[in-house]
Amino acid sequence: MRFAKGHGTGNDFVILPDPDGVLPLTPTFVAALCDRRRGIGADGVLRVVRSAAHPDAEASAGTAEWFMDYWNADGSQSEMCGNGVRVYARYLAEAGLVAPEGSFNLVTRAGVVPVTIGEEIAAGMPMPRVYVQSEATSEGRVFGGTAVDVGNPHLVCPVDEPTLERLDLTRAPGIDPLIFPAGVNVEFAAAGAPPAGADLYRRMRVYERGSGETQSCGSGACAVAAVALDHAGLESGVVIVDVAGGRLTITQTASEFLLAGPAVIVAHGDVDAQAIRQLAPSF
Numbered sequence: 629m630r631f632a633k634g635h636g637t638g639n640d641f642v643i644l645p646d647p648d649g650v651l652p653l654t655p656t657f658v659a660a661l662c663d664r665r666r667g668i669g670a671d672g673v674l675r676v677v678r679s680a681a682h683p684d685a686e687a688s689a690g691t692a693e694w695f696m697d698y699w700n701a702d703g704s705q706s707e708m709c710g711n712g713v714r715v716y717a718r719y720l721a722e723a724g725l726v727a728p729e730g731s732f733n734l735v736t737r738a739g740v741v742p743v744t745i746g747e748e749i750a751a752g753m754p755m756p757r758v759y760v761q762s763e764a765t766s767e768g769r770v771f772g773g774t775a776v777d778v779g780n781p782h783l784v785c786p787v788d789e790p791t792l793e794r795l796d797l798t799r800a801p802g803i804d805p806l807i808f809p810a811g812v813n814v815e816f817a818a819a820g821a822p823p824a825g826a827d828l829y830r831r832m833r834v835y836e837r838g839s840g841e842t843q844s845c846g847s848g849a850c851a852v853a854a855v856a857l858d859h860a861g862l863e864s865g866v867v868i869v870d871v872a873g874g875r876l877t878i879t880q881t882a883s884e885f886l887l888a889g890p891a892v893i894v895a896h897g898d899v900d901a902q903a904i905r906q907l908a909p910s911f
């Protein structure tokens with residue numbers, strides 16, 4: 629089975645080219661593929677499939693040719709993956725499936741996302757909805773936070789820099805299942821001085837639903853930026869969000885919420901699906 633490997637600010641993905649939607653992907657197979665010792669290893673899987681060939685995207689096939697079929701490392705699916713969109717776009721461009729520069733639309737489970745390819749890749753994310761206060765718990769500490777929907781669910785907890793540094797995210801933070809019945813991605817964010825050209829600055833760590841602590845989460849950075857702008861009373865602005873794997877720039881205007889940053893493809897190869905199947909017998 630052909631695959632590529634790519635990442636956006638250290639958020640890494642196995643990319644499976646499957647234009648006609650014939651690969652019988654299952655949660656156990658995806659989890660085995662993402663296993664960092666016995667599989668290829670990744671935070672998630674991006675199946676590259678035509679919208680017309682996937683039941684979750686058929687309705688948008690007239691608007692956009694390609695569908696991002698995103699899976700978390702544990703085999704669950706999510707509505708949105710901001711870094712996934714950007715890495716997927718880089719893959720399409722390098723494979724000659726879209727123009728190497730310029731804009732096109734990509735279907736996701738959270739709707740159609742406009743993407744612009746240049747040195748960096750920018751995704752026009754769904755407008756965030758900042759909706760309720762909640763809490764996360766970690767190592768017996770309770771952190772107040774704000775729930776944000778960016779197509780997928782997030783809980784953004786402001787912390788100071790020493791706390792951010794010390795947090796143990798090897799275990800999932802506790803969350804309120806009544807507010808987040810389908811789980812939630814939890815971001816911890818510390819404020820700092822904005823670099824030139826930015827209105828606000830945050831450093832962020834994230835525990836992703838279905839993947840654990842990752843080096844970056846694009847939709848999480850958007851959620852952090854949305855809360856930062858909201859708390860600052862700004863309806864538009866540029867927010868720089870630094871993550872372990874690099875820097876993301878989020879720009880809110882009256883009509884757009886843009887997520888921009890690097891996205892690279894680092895490898896192409898063949899994976900032995902039979903060997904993966906032995907880890908995941910139901911494939």
Ligand SMILES: N[C@@H](CCC[C@H](N)C(=O)O)C(=O)O
Pocket residue numbers: 639700705706707708709710711712780781813836837838839842844845846847848
């Ligand atoms: N890393 C992604 C988000 C992936 C999905 C998330 N784990 C979820 O379950 O919602 C990003 O870059 O946005």
